[in-house]
Amino acid sequence: MSAPTTTPGQGNPTPEAPAATPGPPAARRRTLATRWRRDRALVLMTLPAIALLAVFAYLPMLGNIAAFQYYSPYSGFFNSPFVGLDNFARVFTNPAFLNAVLNTLMITAFQLVFFFPVPIALALLLNSVISPRVRVFIQSVVYLPHFFSWVLVVTIFQQILGGAGLISQTLRENGYSGFDLMTNPDTFLLLITLQAVWKDAGWGIIIFLAALSTVDPALHEAAASDGAGRWRRMWHITLPALRPVVILLLILRLGDSLTVGFEQLILQRDAVGAEVSEVVDTFVYYQGVVYGDWSFAAAAGLAKGLVSLVLVLGANKLAHVFGEAGVYQR
């Protein structure tokens, strides 16, 4: 699982990268010109993608200048006045923004407890199914919702759990009172977690199943013949096999703490109200695109981006401290 190459700090900047291209010794003294002749096709191949990223990923980074201006679309970046950190001061003293941050962190924490373990449990359960046919069938069913759009998932939930939905309808027909989970702010956290589980928990198991498949059955056999029971084998063999993947995903999730299902939330914001459903991303959207306070929204967005960057680097550092590979290695 320790992959030698994809990540920063791993790619060897010198041409003599020992593992990848075992070229002849002469290769060490190649000049820049010969290397260019040899590799120019490879460099050219990356250019279309880099051009797209330059325009649609890197150019907008410069656009964050708006966060330090009173940006107005009529004056543009060049003629809008600079105001230093004014916008950030406005952002961090804005009660609605602080509420959005709080909601975001609550959703992340709630889902860490009630969403994150579900795929692991499902994977362990599925891994113990002997019949390959049953296993493949279950897999193809539970993977499917991952490929549905959020609009679709919310629509389906509305039809099943909404006020006029299937379950309420059935309850009412039998003399009970119905309920409407879709518009109730008190249960919103539960609702979006249910939706997330329904949509993505199934897909989440794929990575754990793969980790489980790398366990050598001989380990289980040896442990069993030494008298280890089912649960002991689970504790000492199966779960340790999952540990690196669990830590990796935990890091990614923590680094993404400030990003929670944007499309999912914006679709349901009107139904339950901003009080519980406003998160940082929806806040940025409404302040900027809807209300036109571009600089204010850009400052909030930039603050979020920077904090997220720190979080992911920090989480990764933490993983290294605990002796795990993390997202990348140094």
Place this chain on the structure above:
Amino acid sequence: MSAQIGDQTAPAAVTETARRTGVGPGAPQRHDDLPPTRRRRRRANGRPVWEEDPHPVGLGLKGVVLALVVLVVAFPLYTVVVTSFSTQAETLRAGGLVVIPGELTLEAYRQILSGGVVTRAAVVSVGITVVGTALSMLVSVLAAYGLSRPGSLLHTPLLFVFLITMFFSAGLIPSYLLVSGLGLIDSYWALILPTAVSAFNILILRNFFMGIDNAILDAARIDGAGEWRILLRIVMPLSGAVLAVVALFYGVGYFNAFFNAVLYINDNAKWPLQLVLRSYVLQGASLPGGADPGQAASGAVAGMPIKMAVVVLATVPILLVYPFVQRHFTKGVIFGAIKG
């Protein structure tokens, strides 16, 4: 990294190494992939000899839980499909979604597919998906191959250009200002270009390409093949599984994208399917020219079959492709995800 190539052409030695190390395409996914010597040592119920028999209660519980999981996913989809094929009267009798099929009809599909808003939106969505996926795959495969040889000229800086976008994104406001500044508001390109390159997908492709046996590539090089020819004739044919999976990721991304369209498409006539789904099904606006006006007047559940038909329509392209790509998931995704 040990030498690995696609299963179909893997020499026995490579697969054997992979199986022993538990890494790579030849690694066992399950006990049943093991060589026959192992398989013979199983009992009739498929368990290896050393494993104790499961407790009947535990076994029963496991079955119930798994059946429940499948049911929770499948049941909503089932009722949606049944409702879309039901008559208006049937949905009124059921008070919404139909669980037990009664009177069936294709009327809802005839209405939404006979031109009008839904048909146009479906065409838009499919068009964006096809063009977008083609463009994304083209640039991604090229970039992934270009980045697949550590030690090549500028390899690390170029790789970083992609990796940085995974850790830091510019944010919504500057992206919106850029797209509107480029004059792409109400242009379909606004739904394609900003999301055309995914560093994550490129890394999945790159990891797979890097696993291809260098000996094959060297042999081709000695025979005088350039990088372009190697990519086209050797690497691509060996990478069917991962190409299919990544194309599915891109395709699903384009087809399902909803928020980009909210941002960039103001003209209703250019709406993709997800926006139509939101407005007419989720938010319950009445479908202009779609539903029969007489039905639309008859209450909240009016047009229920039509709404559900739109929902089904929004899943059809995914359901069409899914079975063909699904069997490649493990190989394609795991290669990128775990090894990456």
